[in-house]
Amino acid sequence: MLISILLILLLPFLLAPIYDSIERKVKSLIQSRVGPRGFIRSLLQSWFDIVKLFSKELVITGYGILIITMLELFLIASTAILLQILILFNNLIVVKTLFIVFLSISTAFFITRSIALNNPFASIGVFREFHIVLSTESFFLPSLATVLFINASLPLKLMLLIIIALSCYVLSSRIPFDIAEAEPEIASGVNIELSGPLLGVAMYSLHIKRYVLSEVLSYVLLKLFNVHLELYTFFVITLLTFIIWITTSIISIILARTRVDIGPATMLKTMIILMILTLLIYMLTVK
Amino acid sequence: MSLSSNLKAIENKIKDLGGFIETVSDNTVIVEITKDNLKEFAKWLYENNAFLKTCAGVDEREINSRFTLYHIFGLDEMGIDVVVKVSGSDKDYTPTISDIVPAAEWCELEARDMVGIRISGHEDKPKFILPQDWPENVYPLRKDFSYDYRPQSEFSKFDEELPKEVGLPIGPYHPILHEPEYFELYVEGEKVVDVFYRGFHVHRGIEKLAESPRFTYKTIPFLAERICGICGFVHSSCYVLTVEKAAKIEVPERAQFIRSIVLEIERIHSHLLWLGIAAHILGYDAGFMQLWRIREPVMVLAELLTGSRKTYGINIVGGVRRDIDESKKRKALEILRNVRDEFKKVVDVLVSVPEIVKRASGTGVLPKEDARKLSVVGPVARGSGLERDVRKNYPYFAYRYTSFKVPVYSEGDNLARTLVRIDEVFESISIVEQLLDALPKGPIAVESYEIPPFRKAVGAVEAPRGEDVHFIITGLGRPYRWRVRAPTYQNLPALKVMLRGAPLADAFLTIASIDPCFSCTDRAIVIHDIKSGSRKFVNLFYGRRYAGR
Numbered sequence: 001m002l003i004s005i006l007l008i009l010l011l012p013f014l015l016a017p018i019y020d021s022i023e024r025k026v027k028s029l030i031q032s033r034v035g036p037r038g039f040i041r042s043l044l045q046s047w048f049d050i051v052k053l054f055s056k057e058l059v060i061t062g063y064g065i066l067i068i069t070m071l072e073l074f075l076i077a078s079t080a081i082l083l084q085i086l087i088l089f090n091n092l093i094v095v096k097t098l099f100i101v102f103l104s105i106s107t108a109f110f111i112t113r114s115i116a117l118n119n120p121f122a123s124i125g126v127f128r129e130f131h132i133v134l135s136t137e138s139f140f141l142p143s144l145a146t147v148l149f150i151n152a153s154l155p156l157k158l159m160l161l162i163i164i165a166l167s168c169y170v171l172s173s174r175i176p177f178d179i180a181e182a183e184p185e186i187a188s189g190v191n192i193e194l195s196g197p198l199l200g201v202a203m204y205s206l207h208i209k210r211y212v213l214s215e216v217l218s219y220v221l222l223k224l225f226n227v228h229l230e231l232y233t234f235f236v237i238t239l240l241t242f243i244i245w246i247t248t249s250i251i252s253i254i255l256a257r258t259r260v261d262i263g264p265a266t267m268l269k270t271m272i273i274l275m276i277l278t279l280l281i282y283m284l285t286v287k
Numbered sequence: 288m289s290l291s292s293n294l295k296a297i298e299n300k301i302k303d304l305g306g307f308i309e310t311v312s313d314n315t316v317i318v319e320i321t322k323d324n325l326k327e328f329a330k331w332l333y334e335n336n337a338f339l340k341t342c343a344g345v346d347e348r349e350i351n352s353r354f355t356l357y358h359i360f361g362l363d364e365m366g367i368d369v370v371v372k373v374s375g376s377d378k379d380y381t382p383t384i385s386d387i388v389p390a391a392e393w394c395e396l397e398a399r400d401m402v403g404i405r406i407s408g409h410e411d412k413p414k415f416i417l418p419q420d421w422p423e424n425v426y427p428l429r430k431d432f433s434y435d436y437r438p439q440s441e442f443s444k445f446d447e448e449l450p451k452e453v454g455l456p457i458g459p460y461h462p463i464l465h466e467p468e469y470f471e472l473y474v475e476g477e478k479v480v481d482v483f484y485r486g487f488h489v490h491r492g493i494e495k496l497a498e499s500p501r502f503t504y505k506t507i508p509f510l511a512e513r514i515c516g517i518c519g520f521v522h523s524s525c526y527v528l529t530v531e532k533a534a535k536i537e538v539p540e541r542a543q544f545i546r547s548i549v550l551e552i553e554r555i556h557s558h559l560l561w562l563g564i565a566a567h568i569l570g571y572d573a574g575f576m577q578l579w580r581i582r583e584p585v586m587v588l589a590e591l592l593t594g595s596r597k598t599y600g601i602n603i604v605g606g607v608r609r610d611i612d613e614s615k616k617r618k619a620l621e622i623l624r625n626v627r628d629e630f631k632k633v634v635d636v637l638v639s640v641p642e643i644v645k646r647a648s649g650t651g652v653l654p655k656e657d658a659r660k661l662s663v664v665g666p667v668a669r670g671s672g673l674e675r676d677v678r679k680n681y682p683y684f685a686y687r688y689t690s691f692k693v694p695v696y697s698e699g700d701n702l703a704r705t706l707v708r709i710d711e712v713f714e715s716i717s718i719v720e721q722l723l724d725a726l727p728k729g730p731i732a733v734e735s736y737e738i739p740p741f742r743k744a745v746g747a748v749e750a751p752r753g754e755d756v757h758f759i760i761t762g763l764g765r766p767y768r769w770r771v772r773a774p775t776y777q778n779l780p781a782l783k784v785m786l787r788g789a790p791l792a793d794a795f796l797t798i799a800s801i802d803p804c805f806s807c808t809d810r811a812i813v814i815h816d817i818k819s820g821s822r823k824f825v826n827l828f829y830g831r832r833y834a835g836r
Contacts (some may be wrong), residue, residue: 031576124791175570176642256642257570259792 008088008234012080012215016207017046019242023249030253046207053200061193064116068109069198073205075106080212086148087219087234096148103216104141106209107133107171110190117193125190132170132177135264139271140167143278147220153285157224159278163271164220168213168244170267173206174252177263214244293365304328309372313532314681315745317370322381325358325373329384332360332369338662338675339390340368340747340756341777343770344398346429347374350741350767354404356381357770358391359745359758363680368745370758383408390662393780394772401428416487420444427495434492434499472786472794479794482786484779497769504530504738504765508602514771515804516597517557520549521750522771523602525757528683529746530604533761534738540685541729542606547685548722549593549601550748551715555626556585557751558708558715561802565705566637568796569646574637581629588622591615606732616723627716634709647702651785651797654699658781665753666711667778667801669695670703677749689721701793701800708802711751741767750774752802775804 025042028035036045060066082099089095114126143163146152152160170177194202218240222233258266297316301308304327306320320328333339337360345355355374362369373381383406385392396415398404403426413419417427420440426432473481493514497507511526512519524546531538559582566574586596593599593609601608611619637643653663658671668675676693678686694710696703742761747754753774760767778801785797 027572031573032580033576175572178570253573254640255571256566256574256640256646258642259646259790261790261792262642262645 012211016211019245021045050200054197056196062117121192131264135267136167136170168217172210172213176258215241315368319372339388341772342394344402344404345768366681380405380407389660518750525748529757529759533742533744536736539730540727542731543684551719554715554751650793651701657784666707669707671699672697677747704800
């Protein structure tokens with residue numbers, strides 16, 4: 001029993017790079033090119049990349065960048081473990097609270113990178129990421145907390161699901177919202193001075209973050225149908241996580257990247273409208 | 288209006304100003320004028336809708352003991368080039384015309400750096416083409432400067448190479464750039480408030496090489512083709528066009544058709560490349576991959592017709608080296624049909640992606656008046672409402688036998704320039720089909736030709752990036768002076784206008800939207816041997832790190 005629980009807790013750490021490899025294969029098929037070649041590479045390419053990065057020389061360019069990168073991994077790993085516990089043992093309020101706290105810290109921790117790195121590109125990257133996160137997190141976290149703690153009515157849950165789905169997509173650093181690190185002119189922005197093992201750790205943290213966000217969405221989706229979350233539903237959630245991951249990746253492939261002023265402004269407007277609708281529905285449905 | 292009536296107007300003006308007309312040929316008028324009247328004449332030309340093409344400084348001490356500056360104007364509606372010549376000794380000051388025609392600034396600075404012609408109004412400006420540590424009073428394009436001489440660098444002056452205040456460095460090496468270029472964007476938050484551009488890092492000394500004993504008229508087309516990777520054929524075509532104009536060589540029709548066909552194929556593949564790059568810059572990698580996949584058959588087509596995918600090597604003075612037979616014709620038409628169908632599908636998707644339209648429209652705006660003042664060329668001009676196309680205004684090769692539209696959009700933003708290039712691909716495909724159908728029989732090169740010395744000619748060809756201008760003064764066995772003005776050279780000054788006040792996020796799309804080709808642009812001479820050349824680059828890069836972040 002203990003071993004199976006341990007395995008379940010470790011699942012995100014094993015699966016996240018595998019899902020990323022599958023995403024890359026899907027992307028290459030849509031773009032009419034080969035991508036990761038062969039069956040093994042279609043599943044394990046990102047693992048190969050991380051392992052290869054670890055074999056390179058460790059170069060530390062800024063004071064504190066090593067600690068910050070490791071802390072980011074620690075925070076997102078804790079978030080992932082807490083989410084797994086939350087799914088297995090549904091009614092632990094402590095776990096739910098801790099999960100929300102860790103989720104909010106780990107999505108905002110990137111700001112410390114600009115302090116550690118004396119690099120204008122990193123500062124611009126942080127600045128852009130800040131805009132995106134700010135415009136979504138303030139709506140994402142209350143909606144998630146509501147879903148976790150309160151037994152809401154179906155229309156309300158539906159609205160919250162929409163907000164959470166949108167936020168999970170935006171926070172997963174995908175096109176169109178990966179302007180902090182993928183916009184070419186800032187030369188990989190927040191990730192600019194990472195290389196070798198540090199970059200491997202940062203990429204791994206990114207994969208786990210995407211896993212956590214996909215899993216959160218699948219959990220909320222199941223909650224919509226008032227399913228009692230027990231061990232067997234765990235497998236459903238794991239499967240749903242995979243489906244959500246691939247769906248978001250396909251959406252990201254067919255879109256282009258937004259701009260630092262257009263993206264957050266659009267998100268803010270959308271979120272405010274959704275929030276207003278949610279409040280209206282709440283007021284209408286509450287007795 | 289016929290040539291003679293236009294000529295009358297120019298002749299009268301010249302008489303008023305006390306100059307004289309040196310030669311008239313085809314569609315070129317060469318006038319000589321004194322320094323004092325240069326500004327007035329330039330003003331008159333500018334007000335009569337002339338565009339400045341370029342200017343060339345020449346060391347004519349072997350001919351008539353003077354240094355000469357040639358300003359080349361083009362009157363688009365009449366299809367006439369007016370070459371204005373001012374000469375003097377190296378102590379005299381030539382007045383600058385950059386206050387009347389801002390487009391003249393770069394080429395005057397180049398003449399000052401390379402030939403040592405003194406131009407009043409530019410005395411305080413630092414070296415433009417040459418690096419700051421180039422020794423004083425050493426002028427590479429003078430005849431007494433040997434092409435393989437390597438001057439010592441003045442290291443004390445090297446710090447002047449670096450700007451004092453530091454903004455956001457984009458270059459010389461940056462992941463998004465395909466060639467070294469150096470832009471410093473001074474940003475406040477996300478807004479660009481000023482632009483500092485320093486180019487000419489890849490200067491290879493091509494103009495000087497052409498005058499050296501290593502090259503002759505026959506071998507220079509191959510040198511010209513290596514001016515640029517993407518648009519090399521344009522340069523070799525323009526060179527042979529200019530030499531043929533100067534020497535009045537009658538090129539067979541079939542050769543002209545073949546040259547036009549290959550030029551259009553080059554345009555198609557260059558625009559497809561650019562569209563892929565633009566999609567990539569905007570994060571739309573799916574568009575990038577698909578466009579380059581579509582571009583591949585065009586490269587195969589080039590290989591079928593000329594023997595190479597890129598640097599074709601088929602141009603020679605007086606004709607071409609390879610022929611197109613029936614089976615090649617059929618295959619070419621089939622390839623073009625497929626390319627057109629696939630391209631249509633991709634373009635329909637590309638312009639429907641919301642982020643692309645939102646990011647490209649309204650950004651990097653170049654107003655029409657600035658475009659006129661800076662005399663920009665190519666899709667940059669056509670995207671800002673100027674209807675300039677060398678194929679229509681100064682017809683060359685076989686273009687007068689084809690009919691095509693010149694797409695013009697007036698918004699002047701990045702999206703306009705993108706749409707111009709998209710339309711041009713369709714037009715180019717149609718031009719190639721027309722030319723292939725109408726290919727006349729006959730030889731593909733002249734049997735023999737003579738090139739008399741000291742004839743002058745101006746040739747212009749529409750490259751994918753705009754108008755490419757070559758100016759030649761023929762010499763004995765090789766040109767006496769060969770001036771190449773690539774389109775990007777003319778378009779780069781427009782970037783200052785486009786980038787100021789714009790958000791940083793648009794900067795790269797804007798820089799890319801002029802389709803910069805720095806290999807074409809950076810041609811002024813910096814003579815290094817390999818060792819000191821690489822040391823220089825390293826120093827420049829390292830120097831940046833210490834230059835006070």
